[in-house]
Amino acid sequence: MFLIAIHTVGSRFGSADDFDEVSWPAFIGAETFQELKTEIRQYQSDNMIGAENWMHPTLHRDENPIGYMSYDCRVWELGTFHPDAKEINVSQLDNGCRL
Numbered sequence: 001m002f003l004i005a006i007h008t009v010g011s012r013f014g015s016a017d018d019f020d021e022v023s024w025p026a027f028i029g030a031e032t033f034q035e036l037k038t039e040i041r042q043y044q045s046d047n048m049i050g051a052e053n054w055m056h057p058t059l060h061r062d063e064n065p066i067g068y069m070s071y072d073c074r075v076w077e078l079g080t081f082h083p084d085a086k087e088i089n090v091s092q093l094d095n096g097c098r099l
Helices: 033-046
Strands: 002-006 026-030 058-061 064-069
Touching: 002 033, 026 033
Parallel strands: none
Antiparallel strands: 002 026, 002 058, 058 064
16 A cells, blocks of 8 residues: 655745645555555645645655655655655556565
C-alpha cells in the first residue's frame, strides 16, 4: 500500500503576514500508485491547493519511505529537495519491483 501525509502552507487571505496551513493535514492511501495520484489530485482540487502550497511530503510503501512527492505527483530521492534530485520511477513498484 502507498501512503502519504499531506501538509500545506500559504497565505489564506493574500497577506504575507498570514502564513499558515491552507487545508487540514490529510493521510491518503491506495493500493496502487496510480490510485494514489488520483486521490491526491482530487484533494488538491477540493482544497484549492496550488504548487506554492505543497510541502513535498514523503511517499511511503508498506511503511517504508520511498521519496519526496512534488505537486505534480512525481517522486524524488530522499534527502534535500533540490532541482538536481534524481526522479524515482514509482510505476515499477506497482509491478512488484523494488528500488
